[in-house]
Amino acid sequence: MKRRGILVTGTDTGIGKTHVAVRLVRALQFAGLKVAAMKPVASGAVRVGDAWLNDDALELQRAAALDIPYDWVNPSLFRMATSPHLAARVEGVAVDLDRLVDALDRLAALADCVVVEGVGGWRVPLNDHEDMADLARRFDLPVVLVVGLRLGCINHARLTSEAILDSGLVMGGWIANELFPRSQESQDMLYALEEIMGRPLLKMPFEPLQGGVVWTSNNHIDLVEILRLVAPSASI
């Protein structure tokens, strides 16, 4: 059966993939879908009781209403907060894509759709031979590119969207994420990106850390497109 879901990648590390993915999970649930979230590979762990866990995976696990064990959300975790293949080497292991595909299928069987957060950027190595793009091909989900609006993002967005298209996957669209309070510069970047890449699926406003999201009417209209991507047969 065709997997239903979305792979959230980004123009870089630290540009808002988790921020956006968590809000997509909540919004899709609000639209009535049973949503699972996944961070297949994570590097950087915090100690919680006896366990080592990753912040992104915890946030995603909490956002999803489905009660899913941590190991299912994040099957591959490394302690060191560095590129996963380097962190894996330190631990004397290697990321195994087959295991990650099995984990995705397990989640997909439980949910209407799975929101997957990628690691770092599109070509981050996962082991000595494979990178994030290879994992995306194995997952075979529509890809959504989060563009963090900051200097350099136009170049990163163009390179990444070209690479996604080259991979043969469905490029579902891009999301403009305002990493900082709105400024003339950030608006100019957004207009330039729109000219090059077309209209974004969503414009995610800058949200200072207070949790909770207000979906504006514009965002709601755009969510229809995201729903078509993640679960084409779902009704809203």
Ligand SMILES: Nc1ncnc2c1ncn2[C@@H]1O[C@H](COP(=O)(O)OP(=O)(O)OP(=O)(O)O)[C@@H](O)[C@H]1O
């Ligand atoms: N729209 C936004 N408004 C306010 N803060 C944001 C926004 N998007 C991201 N941030 C903040 O920017 C930081 C990086 O975001 P986030 O952790 O989502 O990036 P990421 O791409 O998932 O990073 P990583 O590559 O480590 O997974 C976080 O502190 C997050 O709260």
Ligand SMILES: [Mg+2]
């Ligand atoms: Mg993240």
